[in-house]
Amino acid sequence: MRDNGAMRFLEGSRPAHDLTYSDVFMVPARSSVGSRLEVDLTTPDRVGTTIPIVVANMTAISGRRMAETVARRGGLAVLPQDIPADVVAEVVSWVKTRHPVYDTPITLSPTSTVGEALSLLTKRAHGIVVVVEGGSPVGVVTDGQCQGVDRFTQLSEVMTREPLTIPAGTDLPKIFDVLSGERISAAPVVEGDRLVGVVTKKGALRSAIYTPAVNEDGQLLTSAAVGINGDVAGKASALLAAGVDVLVVDTAHGHQEKAIEALRAVRAVAGPVPVVAGNVVTAQGTRDLIEAGADVVKVGVGPGAMCTTRMMTGVGRPQFSAVEECAAEARSLGKHVWADGGVRHPRDIALALAAGAANVMVGSWFAGTYESAGDVHEDGGRLYKESFGMASARAVKARTATQSGFERARAGLFEEGISSSRMYLDPQRPGVEDLIDQIVAGVRSSCTYAGARTVDELHERAVLGVQSSAGYDEGRPLPTSW
Numbered sequence: 001m002r003d004n005g006a007m008r009f010l011e012g013s014r015p016a017h018d019l020t021y022s023d024v025f026m027v028p029a030r031s032s033v034g035s036r037l038e039v040d041l042t043t044p045d046r047v048g049t050t051i052p053i054v055v056a057n058m059t060a061i062s063g064r065r066m067a068e069t070v071a072r073r074g075g076l077a078v079l080p081q082d083i084p085a086d087v088v089a090e091v092v093s094w095v096k097t098r099h100p101v102y103d104t105p106i107t108l109s110p111t112s113t114v115g116e117a118l119s120l121l122t123k124r125a126h127g128i129v130v131v132v133e134g135g136s137p138v139g140v141v142t143d144g145q146c147q148g149v150d151r152f153t154q155l156s157e158v159m160t161r162e163p164l165t166i167p168a169g170t171d172l173p174k175i176f177d178v179l180s181g182e183r184i185s186a187a188p189v190v191e192g193d194r195l196v197g198v199v200t201k202k203g204a205l206r207s208a209i210y211t212p213a214v215n216e217d218g219q220l221l222t223s224a225a226v227g228i229n230g231d232v233a234g235k236a237s238a239l240l241a242a243g244v245d246v247l248v249v250d251t252a253h254g255h256q257e258k259a260i261e262a263l264r265a266v267r268a269v270a271g272p273v274p275v276v277a278g279n280v281v282t283a284q285g286t287r288d289l290i291e292a293g294a295d296v297v298k299v300g301v302g303p304g305a306m307c308t309t310r311m312m313t314g315v316g317r318p319q320f321s322a323v324e325e326c327a328a329e330a331r332s333l334g335k336h337v338w339a340d341g342g343v344r345h346p347r348d349i350a351l352a353l354a355a356g357a358a359n360v361m362v363g364s365w366f367a368g369t370y371e372s373a374g375d376v377h378e379d380g381g382r383l384y385k386e387s388f389g390m391a392s393a394r395a396v397k398a399r400t401a402t403q404s405g406f407e408r409a410r411a412g413l414f415e416e417g418i419s420s421s422r423m424y425l426d427p428q429r430p431g432v433e434d435l436i437d438q439i440v441a442g443v444r445s446s447c448t449y450a451g452a453r454t455v456d457e458l459h460e461r462a463v464l465g466v467q468s469s470a471g472y473d474e475g476r477p478l479p480t481s482w
Contacts, residue, residue, distance in 0.1 A: 006328065007354050007462040015466055018321035020303075021348040022472050027463040031451035036444035037209075041074075044456050045296050045336040045358035047246050047274045048221050050074035050211040051440055052353055052455055054338060055432075056363035057081065057225040057250060058306070060387040063373035064091045065123060066366070066432060068098045071220035073210045073436050076359075078248050081225040085235060088224050089242035096219040096243060100212040102168075102189045102197025105130045108155055110138065115151035117141050122376040122383065125369075125431030126186045126198045131159050136193040139163060165190045166199055175204040206433060210440075215245050223276075225250040228262035236266045240273060249277040249294075252301070252309065255285035260292045267293025279340055281322035283329035290335050296358065297335065299326045303342030305364035306387060306421060320355055327356025327459075346442025353443065353455055354462035368423035369432040376425070383425040 010027060033039065043049045055062045055070055055077035067077035079088055098104055106120045106129045117129045121143050131139035139159030149158060164182055166175055168191045179187060179201045189197040213221040223246035226235045236247055247270055249263045254277060263277045270293075277289045278298025286297045300323075302309040302316030310316040319342035327337045339352035340361040349360045366372060367387035374385035403411070429435055452458040 005460050006331075006356065007324075007459055007464060010463060010465045013464075013466045018318040019466065020318045021320050021342060021344075021351050022469075023318070023466055024320055024351060024464045025467050025471070025475070026351065026354060026446060026450065027465055028449040029451050029461060029463060031448055033448045033451055033453055036441065036448060038453055039444045039447040040454050041440065041443065041447075042211075042455070043358045044454075045274075045338075047076065047223075047276075047296065047359070048215065049076050049213045049359060051213075051436070052349065052357070052359045052443070053436060053439060054078060054223075054359050054361045055366055056304075056340065056361045057248060058363050058367075058387070059083075060374050060385070061363055061367050061372045064094055065104075065371040066369075066373065067091070067095050067222060068104065068220060069125075069371045069432055070436070071095070071213045071222070072098070072100060072103075073206060073433060074213050075436065076213055076221055076223050076246065078246075078250075078361075079222070079224040081227040081250055083224075085238040085242070088239060088244070092222045092224070092242045092244055095222050098220055099197045100214060100218070100220060101203075101207050102199050103203060105188060105195060105198045107132045107195070108141075109133065110154065110156035110159070112155050113151060114146045114149055114153045114155065114158065117155060118143070118146050118151070121146075122370055125371070125433060126200050126203070128186045128188075128198065129155070130163075130188045130195060130198065131155050132195055135195060137163060137165060137188040137190065137195050140188065163188060167191075168196050172204045172208045175199055176201055179204070202433070206437070221245050223248060226262075226266060227251060228259050232262040233265040233269050237269050240269065240271075244273070246274050246276065248298070249275065250279075250298070252279060254278040254280045254289060254298065255282070260288060263289060263292045263294060276338060278338070280326065281317040283325050286326040286329040286337065287333065290330060290333050295335060297326060297330055297337045298340045298361070299323050299337045299357070300340035300342060300361075304340075305344075307341065320351060323352055323357050324355040331356065346439045347446075349439055350443045350446035350458075351464075353458050354446075354450075354464065356459050358455065364421075364423060366432050366435060367421075368425045369435065370425070370430055371432045372423075377422075379422070379424075383430075384422045385425070387421045387423045 041051045043052050051074035053075035057078035057080040059080045062077045070077045129141040130137050140163040141159045145158045164187045166189045186200040224239045224244045225248040228251045251259050274295045276296040277294040281301050289297050303319040323339045330337045336358035338359045339357035352360045450461045452461050
């Protein structure tokens with residue numbers, strides 16, 4: 001028997017102990033869903049996302065490029081609480097002026113150098129620098145054209161002159177066909193002679209599949225976090241004035257009086273703007289945050305790749321069980337949860353949704369991409385970016401920058417989280433959109449196996465079983481023969 005229309009376990013397979021994503025598997029069911037494209041992944045939490053992916057508010061990951069790119073594909077990136085409100089306002093304004101279909105170009109002048117171009121090419125996945133004069137494209141430079149020449153060489157000497165341009169508004173299939181015919185992967189988009197963006201072959205395909213996450217004004221969706229210390233209402237009001245579409249009240253221990261008081265303060269000024277709060281791992285914690293004003297509750301303590309909380313404190317809870325319990329409580333109150341942390345593969349996101357999450361937060365998985373906030377470094381020919389936990393010494397140092405030296409030193413004694421980790425870019429999937437493609441393909445396929453056309457239906461129809469570690473290993477592909 002199903003329990004209130006929710007997911008269920010195979011007969012007798014629910015154990016008495018809590019479960020991680022690796023402990024469970026989904027059982028295929030009779031399905032009338034014939035294609036992944038029949039699945040609508042619009043999230044039921046009413047925040048505006050059209051795919052169930054939220055980028056975690058981590059300083060090394062979530063910035064303007066990430067926010068723009070993820071929103072264009074239907075997700076949401078939460079800007080970290082450590083960023084000053086005026087900087088957040090500038091980022092939000094910038095993101096909202098980005099085009100919902102075309103990527104933002106990297107632009108330089110003809111007298112700019114190869115060295116400048118190389119330092120910028122890894123910022124975006126489209127892989128071209130558009131050389132402009134007076135706002136009009138006069139050339140295009142790729143990484144290949146920058147190799148084997150002096151770094152001080154001017155771009156005018158290496159660029160492709162009179163590049164192919166795509167008129168704004170061109171049908172997506174035609175864009176794809178034109179770029180394929182010219183055997184190029186990307187081209188500038190123009191209105192008249194004015195550069196308005198860049199489009200790629202993959203971008204044209206993606207724009208035909210994904211629906212951007214936009215607000216009622218058609219602008220890309222933005223979100224920002226606020227902590228629980230200081231003038232919380234003042235910070236929230238400043239973020240709202242900047243145009244933030246979703247507010248996130250964020251602290252590691254969301255089930256504490258200070259967090260609840262901060263949430264109430266934010267709810268009092270937020271008006272119709274959705275308020276997300278966390279983190280908790282119990283039904284009671286979920287109920288308390290919802291009663292204090294949360295529209296969505298963030299679930300997860302200690303499952304993140306950069307988090308050492310469980311090893312330092314022994315505190316936390318296996319993520320699948322935490323999400324299942326908290327989601328059930330939230331639904332009984334007409335609200336929703338986001339599963340925050342612990343996802344390593346597309347299957348984990350599908351299982352979080354099956355457990356009842358409306359959205360899934362991703363952090364370290366997206367750190368090793370062109371769009372994450374960090375700079376690219378090289379190690380023996382492999383590109384990587386540095387990531388760090390938000391309770392690490394590095395993050396604490398940034399968060400306490402305005403305090404006295406003594407107070408900063410005292411705070412630095414108590415850290416949880418990895419201060420520096422190398423997150424290598426996957427040569428096959430170096431952009432966050434590549435990872436989104438992989439995730440969405442996996443989740444859509446999970447829905448077809450369960451006979452679900454929506455996120456809610458996945459939760460209602462999913463049948464789960466419990467497996468041993470050997471069962472989990474059996475499902476992992478082998479990169480080489482045995």
